Amino acid sequence: MSKQWWKEAVVYQIYPRSFKDSNGDGVGDIKGIASKLDYLKELGVDVVWLSPVYQSPNDDNGYDISDYRNIMDEFGTMADWEEMLAEMHKRGIKLIMDLVVNHSSDEHAWFVESRKSKDNPYRDYYIWRPGKDGKEPNNWESAFSGSTWEYDEATDEYFLHIFSKKQPDLNWENPTLRNEVYDMMKFWLDKGIDGFRMDVINFISKVDGLPSAPEEEGKKYVSGHEYFMNGPRIHDYLKEMNQEVLSKYDILTVGEMPGVTPEEGILYTGEDRNELNMVFQFEHMDLDSAPGGKWNLKPLELTDLKNTLTKWQKGLEGKGWNSLYWNNHDQPRIVSRFGDDKNYRVESAKMLGTCLHMMQGTPYIYQGEEIGMTNVKFETIDEYRDIETINMYNEKVHEKGEDPEKVMTSIYVKGRDNARTPFQWDESEHAGFTTGTPWLKVNSNYREINARKAVEDKNSVFHYYRKLINLRKQHEIIVYGTYDLLCADHREIYAYTRTLRDERLVVITNFSSNTPTFNLQEEMTYTSKELLISNYEVSDDTDISSIKLRPWEARVYKLT
Ligand code: NOJ
Numbered sequence: 253m254s255k256q257w258w259k260e261a262v263v264y265q266i267y268p269r270s271f272k273d274s275n276g277d278g279v280g281d282i283k284g285i286a287s288k289l290d291y292l293k294e295l296g297v298d299v300v301w302l303s304p305v306y307q308s309p310n311d312d313n314g315y316d317i318s319d320y321r322n323i324m325d326e327f328g329t330m331a332d333w334e335e336m337l338a339e340m341h342k343r344g345i346k347l348i349m350d351l352v353v354n355h356s357s358d359e360h361a362w363f364v365e366s367r368k369s370k371d372n373p374y375r376d377y378y379i380w381r382p383g384k385d386g387k388e389p390n391n392w393e394s395a396f397s398g399s400t401w402e403y404d405e406a407t408d409e410y411f412l413h414i415f416s417k418k419q420p421d422l423n424w425e426n427p428t429l430r431n432e433v434y435d436m437m438k439f440w441l442d443k444g445i446d447g448f449r450m451d452v453i454n455f456i457s458k459v460d461g462l463p464s465a466p467e468e469e470g471k472k473y474v475s476g477h478e479y480f481m482n483g484p485r486i487h488d489y490l491k492e493m494n495q496e497v498l499s500k501y502d503i504l505t506v507g508e509m510p511g512v513t514p515e516e517g518i519l520y521t522g523e524d525r526n527e528l529n530m531v532f533q534f535e536h537m538d539l540d541s542a543p544g545g546k547w548n549l550k551p552l553e554l555t556d557l558k559n560t561l562t563k564w565q566k567g568l569e570g571k572g573w574n575s576l577y578w579n580n581h582d583q584p585r586i587v588s589r590f591g592d593d594k595n596y597r598v599e600s601a602k603m604l605g606t607c608l609h610m611m612q613g614t615p616y617i618y619q620g621e622e623i624g625m626t627n628v629k630f631e632t633i634d635e636y637r638d639i640e641t642i643n644m645y646n647e648k649v650h651e652k653g654e655d656p657e658k659v660m661t662s663i664y665v666k667g668r669d670n671a672r673t674p675f676q677w678d679e680s681e682h683a684g685f686t687t688g689t690p691w692l693k694v695n696s697n698y699r700e701i702n703a704r705k706a707v708e709d710k711n712s713v714f715h716y717y718r719k720l721i722n723l724r725k726q727h728e729i730i731v732y733g734t735y736d737l738l739c740a741d742h743r744e745i746y747a748y749t750r751t752l753r754d755e756r757l758v759v760i761t762n763f764s765s766n767t768p769t770f771n772l773q774e775e776m777t778y779t780s781k782e783l784l785i786s787n788y789e790v791s792d793d794t795d796i797s798s799i800k801l802r803p804w805e806a807r808v809y810k811l812t
Contacts (some may be wrong), residue, residue, distance in 0.1 A: 253570055253732060258447075258504040258529055260731050261298035262609075262721045263348070263616045267581040268305050268327055269313055270674050271619055273686035280674070280685070282328035286336040289343055291703065295622055297720040299504060301449045303581055305333065309359050311418035312396075312639050314350075315451060315673075316357040320436045323458040331629075337444060342796060343674040346446035348504055353433050355419040361422055375724040376426045379412040381462065390464040390478030399473050411460070414480065417637055424489055425454045434496045441497070447504035450528070450767050453490070454509040454520070457483030469682045479601070480513040487519060490527040498528075503530045506575055506614075514567025521572035529660040530573040530614055536560045537583055542800050547644060547662040552590055554743055554763050562748075565612055565735040572611030578604055580623045584670040587626035592804065594767060597624055597701075599804040602716045602787035606806035607746055607761040609720040612735050617717065627670040628695045631658070637692045638668045678704040719785055727784070727810070743772055744768045745801065749776075756811045757784070762801040770799045778811035 272284030282305065292300065295658045304314035314324065323333050356363060365374035371695050381389035381401075388401035389410055394417075401410040402417040412421045422429055437448065443444045459479040468474045490507075498505055505528045507520055517531040539556045542548040568574050578586035591600030601624035609615050623812050630636060633645050633656075641663055648654040664670075669692060676698040677684030683698035695701075706714035724730045733750030744764040750757040756778070783790055787808040796809060 254523060255732070256529070257502075258299075258726070259573060259613055261299050261504070262296070262724060263504075263575075263614060264292055264295070264297040264460045265301045265303065265580055265616055265618045266494075267303045267313075267672060269303075269691065270672050272675060273688065273690075275328065276686060276688040278686050278688040278690050279326045281326065282323065282332040282336050286332070286339050287335075289339055289345065291414070291707075292345060293343045294615075294707070294718070294726075296718050297345065297617065298587075299348055299446065300340060301348045301506075301616070301785065302350065304350045305350055306765060308359055309418065309486060311357070311416050315352055315579055316359075316416065316419045317352055318354070318359040319361075320356075321439055324426060332441070341439075341444070346504070348447035348449055348506070349440055349445050350451060351437065351448040351453075352451040352486075353422060354439065354452045355413065355415060355421045356417045357422055361744040366420075367404050367406055367411070370409070376423055376575045377429045377432075378420050378722050379423050379458070379462075379783070380407070380409045382409050382411070390462050390476065391467070391473055392462075392465060392479070393471075393473035397647045400476065402689070412604065414452075416643075421458075424458070430492065431496075434493060437493075437497045441501050443504065445503075447506075448531075449532070450507045451504065452510065452544060453507040453528075454482050454486055454512055454516075455480050459483055476510055480515055482509075487525075487527065490520070491525075493528045494528075499526065504614075506532050508532045508533045514564055514572075517564070517568055517574075518572040521568070530575050531568075532575040532577070532616075533564065534581050535564070538643075540589070541666075546666050547648075548663075549665055550663055554746060557590075557763075558740060558746055561611070562735070562737045562740075565748075569612065569734055574609050574611070575616055576611050576613040577616040577618070578608055579618035579671060581618065581671050582615070582668050584666055585625055585627045586621065587624050588670070589665075590763065593624075593626040596804045597626070598711075598713055599787055599802075601713045603761050603763070603804045603806040604786065605713070605717055605720055606759065606787065606808060607763075609724065610730060610747075610750065610757065610759040610808055611772060612731070612733065612750070615720075615724075618671065620671075622717040623676065623701060623703050623789040625673075625701060626677060627664065628693075628694065629664050629672050630669075630693060633663075634671050636667065638672065639671060641667045676702040678702050716785075716787065722809075723784055727757075728752060729757055729810075733757065738773065741757040742768070745770050754812065758796075758811060759806075760799065760801070761806045762804055764811060765803040767800055767802060770801055772799075774796050776811070780812050784808040784810050 272281035273282040274282050305327045307319035308314045308315045361376045362377045366378045370802050388399045392400040394400045396416045403410050465474045465476045490694045507528045512533050524728050540552045542550040587601040648659050649656045672693045674685035674690050679699045683694045706712040729752040733752035738747040747760045763764050
């Protein structure tokens with residue numbers, strides 16, 4: 253397997269709206285980010301992934317871009333951005349930008365033109381179709397509720413939008429559009445950025461004819477995933493993008509890819525494939541959902557998590573490259589989700605970090621994860637800001653008459669605003685995020701959970717994450733070793749080994765408040781053992797053949 257800087261790196265994701273406000277308008281901004289680079293340096297991350305900072309009417313907080321080459325007014329100016337990049341590079345931190353090109357905003361100049369007339373030169377930048385029998389062209393359901401089609405009176409046709417109706421899908425069949433995208437990518441790369449995170453990039457090729465999905469009882473619209481996830485020309489487009497743009501720069505490229513399998517992951521990231529560096533997949537994030545989607549709650553079975561992550565570890569081993577993550581701006585907080593944010597918040601946050609960071613792949617830390625930030629519970633739907641959450645609530649409660657309390661419970665567990673509450677910097681008002689009124693309320697636990705306290709406390713999640721990051725820099729085996737699952741059927745312990753030449757790591761994690769016993773396999777012999785990290789005190793002479801684990805305990809041994 254080839255050695256690459258992006259395999260050895262740790263990425264930190266910033267959601268700019270919620271990170272740090274520098275001018276008191278209640279919205280995070282670029283100068284705010286620049287003011288916190290020393291904090292990131294202390295944490296030790298190598299790369300920042302910045303969620304979109306381009307001009308946008310903010311229907312989906314910047315994932316609806318109206319100008320790809322300019323900075324959102326609320327976030328600052330291009331000069332601020334350039335200074336931020338220079339300050340990152342000065343500290344040895346690289347920057348990858350979000351590339352959102354499955355769709356643009358309906359306020360993008362291309363779409364403004366496109367909707368004017370059927371023979372407008374920009375018409376084919378988007379996907380337009382006439383209605384069928386007075387209805388939408390097909391029955392696909394939008395990721396944000398309702399139809400994926402919006403009727404436009406000017407030309408008596410519908411346009412496709414997999415996400416909100418303010419996010420029309422771009423037409424990748426059109427070579428002129430593709431070249432516009434490539435030019436725009438070069439514009440940013442030539443400014444010195446270090447790569448791209450590509451938003452739902454495996455959605456850009458749609459099946460010819462855009463057929464309706466098989467009907468589902470009681471549903472007006474149904475998911476059309478199989479007609480646009482990993483579509484027919486996706487690899488042609490990525491190879492073209494690679495040849496035209498990516499291959500010319502030494503960069504990190506990561507494709508956000510819902511609904512991808514490890515076999516497809518190899519096609520996207522295989523070293524001989526000339527497409528992307530790594531895949532950001534979602535299978536492990538779907539394990540606590542019942543059929544019918546993310547709002548249908550189901551408790552996590554640890555064996556499902558082990559099976560899924562092991563499938564990805566073994567599936568890509570030597571053939572492709574994984575991203576490792578528990579959190580991003582779309583996911584609930586992991587310590588509330590798979591840990592115990594009430595009785596063992598610090599222990600379980602550290603355990604989860606250990607379990608993930610010792611795997612093969614490039615780890616991603618989402619802002620606030622490193623201090624163990626938790627989910628939030630607002631009283632009413634009016635306090636939520638996320639379009640996915642609000643649309644879902646309106647559809648379920650107002651159109652279908654479902655019980656609002658039940659819907660609120662699912663929002664508490666899965667809503668995207670859990671990840672988006674302002675970063676908790678300190679104990680001052682609004683957690684030091686802003687001097688104004690924050691665009692989304694701060695989690696009320698900020699006096700207890702905040703970065704100032706975490707940096708001061710040597711036993712905090714923050715310092716534990718620093719250590720995890722540092723270990724990756726010191727031990728090649730964490731980056732390049734092969735992975736093997738131990739005690740596959742155990743319902744509380746997740747343990748695995750990593751192996752590189754004559755070295756072996758044993759990673760032992762307890763996903764419960766109980767005290768199960770871990771037994772080391774007899775054939776696993778060694779002459780010396782070193783404890784690399786643990787979230788409880790462990791004495792040096794501990795016998796590891798049989799370990800009674802404490803609640804949410806994590807240990808990593810290096811055996812030689
Ligand atoms: C995935 C992004 O992560 C999410 O935040 C966004 O809403 C959709 N793609 C649409 O861009």
